[in-house]
Each structure stands twice: as C-alpha cells, then as structure tokens.
Amino acid sequence: MASTLIGKQAVVIGAGMGGLTAAGALANHFDRVVIFERDTLPSESTFRPGTPQARHVHALLLSGQRALSELFPGFEQDLARAGAVPLRVGLDVRMERPGYDPFPQRDLGWSSYAVSRPAIERAVRRRVESHANITLRQSCRVQEVSASPNGAAVTGVRYENGDGASETIAADLVVDASGRGALTLALLQSIGRPLPEETTIGIDLGYATCVLAIPDDASTDWKGVMTFGQAPQNSRGGLMLPLEGNRWMATIGGRHGDVPPGDAEGFLTYARALRTPTIYNAISRAKRLNGVARYGFPESVRRHFERLDAFPRGLLPIGDAICRFNPVYGQGMSVAALEARLLQGLLERIAGGSVPIAELAPTFFTDVQTVIETPWAVAQLDFAFPDTRGQRPANFETTLKFGIALTRLAAEDPAVHKLMLEVQHLLRPRSAYTDPVLVQRVFAKMVHA
Numbered sequence: 001m002a003s004t005l006i007g008k009q010a011v012v013i014g015a016g017m018g019g020l021t022a023a024g025a026l027a028n029h030f031d032r033v034v035i036f037e038r039d040t041l042p043s044e045s046t047f048r049p050g051t052p053q054a055r056h057v058h059a060l061l062l063s064g065q066r067a068l069s070e071l072f073p074g075f076e077q078d079l080a081r082a083g084a085v086p087l088r089v090g091l092d093v094r095m096e097r098p099g100y101d102p103f104p105q106r107d108l109g110w111s112s113y114a115v116s117r118p119a120i121e122r123a124v125r126r127r128v129e130s131h132a133n134i135t136l137r138q139s140c141r142v143q144e145v146s147a148s149p150n151g152a153a154v155t156g157v158r159y160e161n162g163d164g165a166s167e168t169i170a171a172d173l174v175v176d177a178s179g180r181g182a183l184t185l186a187l188l189q190s191i192g193r194p195l196p197e198e199t200t201i202g203i204d205l206g207y208a209t210c211v212l213a214i215p216d217d218a219s220t221d222w223k224g225v226m227t228f229g230q231a232p233q234n235s236r237g238g239l240m241l242p243l244e245g246n247r248w249m250a251t252i253g254g255r256h257g258d259v260p261p262g263d264a265e266g267f268l269t270y271a272r273a274l275r276t277p278t279i280y281n282a283i284s285r286a287k288r289l290n291g292v293a294r295y296g297f298p299e300s301v302r303r304h305f306e307r308l309d310a311f312p313r314g315l316l317p318i319g320d321a322i323c324r325f326n327p328v329y330g331q332g333m334s335v336a337a338l339e340a341r342l343l344q345g346l347l348e349r350i351a352g353g354s355v356p357i358a359e360l361a362p363t364f365f366t367d368v369q370t371v372i373e374t375p376w377a378v379a380q381l382d383f384a385f386p387d388t389r390g391q392r393p394a395n396f397e398t399t400l401k402f403g404i405a406l407t408r409l410a411a412e413d414p415a416v417h418k419l420m421l422e423v424q425h426l427l428r429p430r431s432a433y434t435d436p437v438l439v440q441r442v443f444a445k446m447v448h449a
C-alpha cells in the first residue's frame with residue numbers, strides 16, 4: 001500500500017477549534033503531530049482563559065457538526081453523551097424577526113445539538129488525544145515561528161514550556177491556529193515579506209451572557225429563542241440556547257455603544273428592552289447560576305493570504321487566523337472544522353502526488369475562499385446598520401431587499417425555508433439563491449412589496 005505520510009513532524013499552535021480539528025486532519029500524514037497550547041487545559045468542560053469567548057453562546061451549525069463527524073466518526077454521539085440537547089432545526093428555536101414573532105416553526109428534517117463551547121472543545125480534544133501520534137503539550141506558549149535564513153521555509157517553533165524555559169522544536173509543517181495569527185504576521189514581518197491585505201467590517205459589538213437553571217415550568221413551545229432587533233434603528237438582539245445540565249445560556253448584545261452592562265440587574269434591564277419580551281420573561285423567572293460575562297468584538301476581519309505572491313513553505317494559518325466573523329451568526333467553529341476538512345482533502349492529494357507539498361499553503365489559500373465566501377457574505381449583512389465601518393458591497397440595497405423578500409417567501413413555503421436554513425448552516429453556498437426560478441419568485445415578492 002502506498003504511504004500516506006508526507007512529513008515527519010507537524011506542529012500546531014493552539015488547541016482551540018481550529019488547532020484540534022487541523023491536528024485530526026494531519027494525523028494520517030505525519031509521523032508525529034505536536035499541539036502547543038498556552039493554557040493549562042481543564043479535564044472537565046470548564047472555561048479557560050485562552051478562549052474567553054467560550055463564556056458566550058456557541059451555536060454549532062449543521063455544516064460544522066457534519067465536518068466534525070467526518071473528521072472524527074461518531075462525533076455526534078460524543079456530543080449526545082456530553083449532555084448536548086438535540087434541536088430539530090427550524091422547529092425548536094423560536095426565531096423572532098421583525099414582522100415574524102415568531103417565524104413559522106417547522107420541522108425541516110435535521111437535528112443539531114446545543115451544548116457549551118467548553119463541552120464541544122473537550123469532546124474534540126478527547127478524540128484528538130486518542131490518536132497515538134498526536135501529542136498535546138499544554139501550558140506551552142509558542143513565542144516564535146522560525147524560518148530558514150532566507151525566509152523561504154519554516155523550520156519549527158520556539159516555545160516557553162510549563163517551567164518557563166525556552167525550547168525549540170523542528171517541524172516540516174507549522175499550523176497557526178492561535179486565533180489571532182500574530183505569530184504568522186510576526187514571521188512575515190521579520191523576513192521582510194508583505195503582510196496580507198485585510199478587509200474589515202467594523203461593528204463594535206458588545207455581548208453579555210448569563211447561565212441560568214431551566215425552570216420546571218419553562219415554555220414547551222421552544223427550546224431556544226433568537227430575537228433580532230429592527231435594523232437599522234435597533235441593533236439589540238438576543239440568543240438563548242439550552243446547554244448540558246438542564247441550563248440555558250442567554251447572550252444579549254448590541255452595537256456601536258448600545259451594549260449591555262456587566263451587572264445582573266443591568267443585564268435584566270437590557271433584556272427587557274429587547275424588541276420582544278420572550279427572553280426577558282424566561283430569564284426573569286429563572287435562577288442565575290453565574291455572574292454576567294462580557295465580550296467586545298470590534299470587527300470582522302478577513303486576511304487575504306491568497307493575494308500574497310509568496311508565502312514561507314511549511315506554514316499554514318487556519319481558523320480565526322485567516323478570517324474572524326461577527327459571532328452573532330455562529331459561524332466561526334463550523335468554518336474552522338470545514339477548513340480542517342479542506343486541509344484533510346489537500347493532504348490526501350499531496351500524498352497521492354497530484355499536488356506538490358510546496359504548494360500546500362498557496363493551494364489551501366485559493367481553495368479556502370469557497371469555504372469563506374458564504375459566511376463572509378453573511379457577515380456583510382452588518383452593513384444594514386449605518387454605523388458599520390468598511391466598504392459596503394456593491395448593490396447592497398438590492399441584496400437587503402432580496403433578503404427581505406426571500407424571508408417572506410420562506411415564511412410561506414417550507415421548501416424555501418429549508419433552502420434558507422441550508423445556506424445559513426453553510427450546507428449550501430449563497431449562490432443557491434441565484435437559481436432562476438427562485439430569483440423570479442423573489443423578484444415577484446419584491447415588486448409586490
């Protein structure tokens with residue numbers, strides 16, 4: 001049998017969603033994969049400082065769930081065993097949009113899972129740790145990615161071990177899954193290469209989150225609620241989902257200064273001013289299990305590595321290091337898992353000889369555009385708010401009107417509702433909306449409006 005190995009040692013920086021899933025993809029193609037994580041990792045599903053976003057609602061889209069199951073067969077059962085709450089997509093989460101309070105609830109035939117981010121990460125970590133050739137080095141902060149003297153190729157990383165001593169390790173491939181990607185940018189700078197251009201969408205989002213015990217008399221009409229404000233006047237929204245352990249996690253937030261306070265009373269007052277009373281009514285009677293956690297998210301950022309003429313061989317940024325999306329749309333973890341699947345396919349092509357190993361990063365940067373395109377188009381909807389900073393896409397008014405008419409059609413027609421959710425869950429590209437028959441129907445609605 002032909003060997004699938006393409007290198008001796010791969011190093012992954014960061015044991016978040018991007019790093020863990022990438023390690024799963026690398027394991028078949030390297031003798032050894034070493035993940036470095038700056039945090040000390042908890043054995044339970046608890047928070048850790050390196051991923052402060054984990055204190056907030058983390059919805060796992062169907063595309064992400066499926067990608068995780070492809071990387072780690074049987075992963076959905078792992079989630080179920082971790083106490084994840086199954087949700088019938090289209091039915092169990094009450095969607096409250098202006099004009100639809102609620103949007104028609106229909107069972108569209110799929111199940112997703114609601115579970116805390118630490119529990120998802122722990123389930124993935126367990127899978128990764130079960131690989132004999134993957135080593136997870138916790139409490140080790142990578143300080144620098146090292147390169148050959150001419151900067152053409154990466155040679156390994158320098159890291160600080162748990163005792164505070166600096167050590168180096170050689171690698172044929174370094175995957176930067178550190179979230180911010182600062183080490184990749186620092187390397188490019190140190191070898192005199194240009195940094196990737198960035199497209200940003202400035203949204204100044206403020207999040208606040210509480211965990212609550214689900215009361216015995218909670219509504220049985222829904223398991224979760226998502227409430228949108230009325231754009232462009234009102235940016236306040238909320239998402240409440242069930243978690244393992246019979247709990248709700250309620251996240252509320254707004255933009256450009258209209259952000260929730262960090263105390264319990266202020267949290268409730270802000271929730272009461274959401275466009276509908278559903279979340280407030282539910283949480284005001286529920287027992288709060290922790291304090292209020294806050295998070296500020298200034299902008300979505302897309303780094304255009306694909307536009308660089310040259311890139312050091314043996315280095316690959318992944319996940320948020322390439323693109324960070326407004327978290328309201330719940331896309332980041334799923335995109336990271338889809339990128340790991342893309343990497344897995346690319347490594348197979350390299351092992352099969354159809355792509356030279358030197359082309360790994362350039363090919364990945366080109367191919368990943370198809371993964372990023374739809375979630376980025378979703379993030380661009382933020383231009384519905386006039387204070388959003390950045391380059392408004394061409395014909396944005398038409399895009400907004402198309403979206404409003406499509407939503408109206410989806411409320412009436414379960415098939416269009418299903419298509420909309422397939423796109424929102426990143427199961428189908430946004431180009432699915434260009435189907436001529438659908439376009440005609442949507443235009444008819446627009447004319448009618």
Ligand SMILES: Cc1cc2nc3c(=O)[nH]c(=O)nc-3n(C[C@H](O)[C@H](O)[C@H](O)COP(=O)(O)OP(=O)(O)OC[C@H]3O[C@@H](n4cnc5c(N)ncnc54)[C@H](O)[C@@H]3O)c2cc1C
Nearest residue numbers: 014016017018038050053058059142319320327330332333
């Ligand atoms: C408030 C908020 C809510 C969100 N909600 C959702 C949601 O509902 N659904 C969703 O899919 N996504 C959501 N996201 C996005 C999601 O959290 C990220 O997209 C996803 O975690 C990206 O994975 P990553 O591996 O790139 O980064 P991360 O998961 O952040 O992991 C980076 C890891 O690298 C480690 N690290 C960093 N530097 C070093 C170093 N020098 N050495 C060693 N280790 C290092 C960190 O400790 C961390 O463990 C949300 C984000 C935010 C901010």
